Amino acid sequence: MKGSILRLRATKLSLILITLVCTMFLLWGWDKAPFLVSLIPQSQSLRLSPDTFIGSPMNAVSPEPKKDADNLPNSATNEASDKPEGYDKKSNGEDGENFKEKVWDASVPVDSANTSSVFTKKEKGNIPYQVKKQTCDYAKGNWVADDNRPFYSGGRCLQWLSEMWACRLTDRTDFAFEKFRWQPRDCEMEEFSGKKFLRRMRNKTLAFIGDxxxxxxxxxxxxxxxxxxxxxxxIDVGWEYGLVKARGALRPDGWAHRFTRTNTTILFYWSACLCDLQPVNPSDKNSEVAMNLDRPPAFLRRYLDRFNVIVLNTGHHWNRxxxxxxxxxMHVGGVPNLNKNVAEAKNFTIHSIVKWVDSQLPQHPKLRAVYRSLSPRHFFNGDWNxxxxxxxxxxxxxxxxVLKEESGDPAAAMAxxxxxxxxxxxxxxxxxxxxxHMSRYTIKPRQATGQDCLHWCLPGIPDAWNEILYGQLSALGRF
Incomplete structure (x- = not known):
């Protein structure tokens, strides 16, 4: 009996010694023998190629326009024919002030201009869980019929909407164009909500600067x-930004309004060329005006510290x-520019303003900057004139x-x-x-025969632009 027990113990001891020796051999081999490591599958690493910025915007240009195609007549819907709206009217409504405050609530900030992480949370028992995470290219997708559109009535939103763009007030009779929404190909955009927008933009200012x-x-x-x-x-807070109608002017240089319950300000500033305009001779009312192509508008420089979101655009005023x-x-470096090509000047200016804004972002970590591409014109069988x-x-x-990879506005995409x-x-x-488009429809009959195939009916296509903007801002995370 004793012999059996001793043999069993000896066997166990041998097994332990063998195990220790094997372990030591494996550890030594792992360090010394590369072939052991090669047995483990290797993960592929992401290689990111640095994007390059064009050294001179003048190297990537479009051909000079053959005619002043975008110079709409005042008798149509040129900006100079607008009447100032009664933006000092007051109003009521709910903005969700009783909800707990959230700012843009996507949980992961995204750096790409056209990608976002989309999260859909549902309840499984009492535990919320994430069911979707997708990249989103907002420029690709398709138009989908949707009876939940539009978000507002074009016949009643007269506190903000210019009559000349309210097609419900014109002699137009078909409004099927209002019943579509843009659906990105790779993701579901969060449904726009005015209440949610105001909660997320509490104590913040969004500024549109453009034409x-x-x-x-x-x-x-x-x-x-x-x-x-x-x-x-x-309330009208235009005076805080110098946006008041000057004596003899048709309108102020822009408008600013604040939703007081959330202290959310939305404004527009007129800057058709997105560059600094200064009279060559300030004492002469008929003086030439220097377009400083390499300087941002003075308004943007002055009030940048007060903005949380800026949306820039230009394009249709770049013609002779x-x-x-x-x-x-045109001026560059404070002197007249010898290159008179308008298309080249436009591209130079777009690169200049984008580069300047980008240089300001490190000093303004809560600022989000957006450049909106060109809104297309649709003149058929001739031009405006x-x-x-x-x-x-x-x-x-x-x-x-829309499925194509390249942007419809290559100059802006490159910038x-x-x-x-x-x-x-x-x-x-x-x-x-x-x-x-506004086309031939007007509130009052007019003698001019030209059609407006540049501006849009509202409600209409610009609503989709704002839905995408809302989706992009939501994806950027907290700021």
Whole structure:
């Protein structure tokens, strides 16, 4: 019996010694023998190629326009024919002030201009869980019929909406164009909510800076946030930004309004060329005006510290007709520019303003900057001054889907590349919606025969731009 026990103990001891020896051999081999390591599958590493910024914007240009195609007549809907709106009206409405405050509540900040993480949370028992995380290219997708559109009534949102863009007040009778939403290909955008927008923008300011298409986007957002309802809690704060009507002027240089319950300010500043304009001879009212292509607008420099979101755009004033009518003379480095090519000057300016804004972002960590691409024109069978029309009323007659990789506005896409300025690429998706323009419709009969195939009916296509903007800002996380 004793012998059996001793043999069993000896066997166990041998096994332990063998195990220790094998372990030591493996550890030594792991350190010395590369072939052991090669047995483990290797993970692939991501290789990121640094984006390059064009050294001289003048190297990437478009051909000089053959005619002043965008110089709309005052008798149509040129910006100079606008009447000032009664923005000092007061209103009421709910903005969700009783909810616990949240700022842009995506949990992961995203650096890419056209990507975002989309999170859908559902309840499983009592535990919320994440069910979707996708990248989102907002520029790709398709238009989808949606009876929940529009977000507001074009006949009632007159507190913010210019009458000349409220197609419900015109002699137009078809409004099928209002019943579509943009659906990105790779993700579900968060549904726009005016209440949620105001909660997330509590104590913040969003500024649109650009031309009349920027003004349309501003008016669209004001109507979307308010639901097109009269709001007595919204006050005119234009005076805080010097946006008051000067003596003899048709309108102020912009508008600013504040939703007092959340202290949210939304404003628009008129800067058709996104560069600094200064009279060459300030004492002469007929003086030429220096377009300083390499300087941002003075308004933007002065108030940048007060902004949390800026949305920039330019494009349709870069033609000889506008230059001559406004007495604009191109300057670079404080002196007249010898290169008179308008298209090259536009591209140079877009690169210049984007580069300047990008340089300011490190000093303004709570600022988000967005550059919006060019809004397309749809003049058929001529131009604005040669019988061009946009009479189509059939939605999506040009197609409903955008799948191409390149942007419809290559100059803008190239300018934002390699910067932290986000890109709101709306050109291609808007190109499909030629039925959404003001066209020949007006409130009062006019003698002019020209059609407006540049500006959009509201509600309309600019609402989709703001939905995408809302999605992009939500994806950027806290700021």
């Amino acid at each position: 009349s298409l920027g003004r349309q986007q501003y008016q669209s957002l004001m109507c979307m946030v308010s639901g097109g309802k009269l709001r007595h809690d919204v 007709g506008k230059f001559d009518g406004n007495h604009w003379v 040669s019988g061009g029309t946009c009479d189509n009323t059939n939605p999506l007659s040009k197609g409903k889907e 934002v590349k390699g910067t932290k300025v986000k890109y709101l690429d709306i050109t291609a998706l808007s190109e499909l919606r030629d039925e959404g």
